[in-house]
Amino acid sequence: MIEDCTAIVLAGGNSTRMGQDKANLPLHGRTLLQHVAEAMRPIFPAVIVSVRAPRPEIALTQVCDDPAHSGPLAGLAAGLAHAATPWVFAVACDMPFISPALIECLARQRGGDARAVVPVVHSQPQPLAAFYARSCRAELDALLQGRGKHSLRALLDRLPVRYVSEDDLVAADPHLKSFFDLDTPQDVARAVKGGSGNFGLC
Numbered sequence: 001m002i003e004d005c006t007a008i009v010l011a012g013g014n015s016t017r018m019g020q021d022k023a024n025l026p027l028h029g030r031t032l033l034q035h036v037a038e039a040m041r042p043i044f045p046a047v048i049v050s051v052r053a054p055r056p057e058i059a060l061t062q063v064c065d066d067p068a069h070s071g072p073l074a075g076l077a078a079g080l081a082h083a084a085t086p087w088v089f090a091v092a093c094d095m096p097f098i099s100p101a102l103i104e105c106l107a108r109q110r111g112g113d114a115r116a117v118v119p120v121v122h123s124q125p126q127p128l129a130a131f132y133a134r135s136c137r138a139e140l141d142a143l144l145q146g147r148g149k150h151s152l153r154a155l156l157d158r159l160p161v162r163y164v165s166e167d168d169l170v171a172a173d174p175h176l177k178s179f180f181d182l183d184t185p186q187d188v189a190r191a192v193k194g195g196s197g198n199f200g201l202c
Contacts, residue, residue, distance in 0.1 A: 002107050005087040007040035008079030009033065010072055010128065012052040012065050022182065023093045024057070032182060033058070035096035043100055044089065048082055050075035066144075072128060073143065073150050080137050092128040097177040105172035106131055106164060114162035116155075119169055121179050127152035129178060 011023040011033055023033040030038070033049070037060055040047045048061045052070075055062060063082045065074040076090050087110065091098055102119075106129075109117045115133040119126045139158040144150055169176060 001042070002044055002087075002089075002104070004085050005044055005089055005107070005131065006046045006048060006079070006083040006085045007044040008076065008083070008088050008090045009036050009040065009047065009049045009060075009093050010075040010079075010090060011049050011055070011093040012070075012075045023055070025182070027096055027182075032096050033093045036091060036093050036098060039096075039098050039100060040089075040091070043103055046083070046085070048079055049093075050079050069144050069150065071150060072152050073140065073155060076132065076152065076155075077137070077140050077144060080132065080134055080140065083134055086134055087131055088134065089131050090128060092181060094182045095129060095178065095180070096182070097180050098129060099173040099178045101172040102129075102169060102178045105169065109162050109164050112162070113160045115159045116161045117164060118156060118161055119164045119166075119179070121166055121169070121176055125153065125156065125163065126179055127156060128181075 024031045037047055048063055049058055051062050052065055063078040065078050079088055106117050115136050117131040136159055140155055143155055
């Protein structure tokens, strides 16, 4: 177990491309949110779910995004404000194939002056399967209050980041299925049949 870290499952998106709430979509007898949350429980001492509004169907601890902001950055901000650990691991609720071995691989990359550990897949950073130090709250809050782009990638531009290459990731997740996210009904249909969705580029 990664004792110094809290898992934050981001479930506050609008699910525009899906056309319905992604968190509650069924896959192999469980919702997408249940798949991700249950993968987190053996790894982290605390799991919280970031939501836009309270979800009575969720038994886990929930934190609501600030209504003045939206998107994954707002969800991460809400989670960091609630977390009591030095680190958080942020993951999207539409990544049901997230691998514990991959998470542990990323966790081992923390150290030095890095305040975020972010995997890189197909040359693209994956900020929704990444570790963030709680100490990055100042930069995050400043970004939310500013006039620039409110995105996780904008946050990474302000932090010392340890980027983990695809070559390092495949040892833990050979097919990189952790990064198959389900954005559309077609992605879900492929996942039900045993295939994969698209790589989640956030």
